Amino acid sequence: xxxxxxxxxxxxxGSSLLAMDVTGQxxxxxxxxxxxxxxxxxxxxxxxxxxxxxxxxxxxxxxxMPSGSTTKKCMDELVIKYPxxxxxxxxxxLALNEEYTTDSAIVKHRDELAIIPPISGG
Amino acid sequence: MSSEENNLIEILEEGHKVDIxxxxxxxxxxxxxxxxxxxGTTRDTFEGxxxxxxxxxxxxxxxxxxxxSICASARSNWDIHKIAVAHRLGxxxxxxxxxxxxxxxxxxxxxxxxxKFLIDELKASVPIWKKEVYANGExxxxxxxxxxxxxxxxxxxxxxxxxxVAGEHKRSCCGSKVRVQEDEDxxxxxxxxxx
Numbered sequence: 001x002x003x004x005x006x007x008x009x010x011x012x013x014g015s016s017l018l019a020m021d022v023t024g025q026x027x028x029x030x031x032x033x034x035x036x037x038x039x040x041x042x043x044x045x046x047x048x049x050x051x052x053x054x055x056x057x058x059x060x061x062x063x064x065m066p067s068g069s070t071t072k073k074c075m076d077e078l079v080i081k082y083p084x085x086x087x088x089x090x091x092x093x094l095a096l097n098e099e100y101t102t103d104s105a106i107v108k109h110r111d112e113l114a115i116i117p118p119i120s121g122g
Numbered sequence: 123m124s125s126e127e128n129n130l131i132e133i134l135e136e137g138h139k140v141d142i143x144x145x146x147x148x149x150x151x152x153x154x155x156x157x158x159x160x161x162g163t164t165r166d167t168f169e170g171x172x173x174x175x176x177x178x179x180x181x182x183x184x185x186x187x188x189x190x191s192i193c194a195s196a197r198s199n200w201d202i203h204k205i206a207v208a209h210r211l212g213x214x215x216x217x218x219x220x221x222x223x224x225x226x227x228x229x230x231x232x233x234x235x236x237x238k239f240l241i242d243e244l245k246a247s248v249p250i251w252k253k254e255v256y257a258n259g260e261x262x263x264x265x266x267x268x269x270x271x272x273x274x275x276x277x278x279x280x281x282x283x284x285x286x287v288a289g290e291h292k293r294s295c296c297g298s299k300v301r302v303q304e305d306e307d308x309x310x311x312x313x314x315x316x317x
Binding site: 050051098099100119122 | 162183184185209245251262264265269
């Protein structure tokens, strides 16, 4: 009985300490994850024109991407978010900060990526 | 005086028509013996379909930037004095001018050649789009000049872009189907309905 109680006490103490320790570790991990997220993800502005805008229903949006992402990865992400964009996926060219760009260009925080279907000015 | 001060580039908001006289006035100068102009107007038919209007939109900051760059290229290739380029946005009815280019030069050869270059380059690279509106449908147009140039744009940047515009497909693209409201027929549209 006493020993049982004692055991339980010990167990209880043990487990609460364990819980605190686990929580402490969990809290630490949480903080470091937040820090890592802030450092390793960026946000860009995406502009959609003509058919691309019609397919998504929005003229622009904000896109959060892992740091170091290519414009191609951004486009892939857009197609996941807006599957209808698949219709123009192979037709569009991309512009980064008002200059035509390639699939392999790396986007930076606050860059402006434009989805440009075949143009028809004039 | 920088050469930019001799270029007038205007992307006109919806509802604003092209004031041709204003641009001709702008490029006129005592030393220029020639003024060459180009005016693009909305045609009433395309491949047998009656066109009601064209609707334009643009990525304005990039369009302005590229127009400036095209003007600079023109200046480096020809001896010209002043340039004016105007492009409308929004609906442009049949018969109305959507794009206007004016170039002044001492002699006409340079002006005429530069004028052609300016409109050709605009159609190949400036981010402006038009939608052709018929009685029973509408379609986003695609400039052949752009489809040809796209490969170049990719190549000069050393891209491994796998989207490849084959010669025989250069006149159409995936988004160029006629969206007709009444029936399910889809036809490929080629080129543009201007010239």
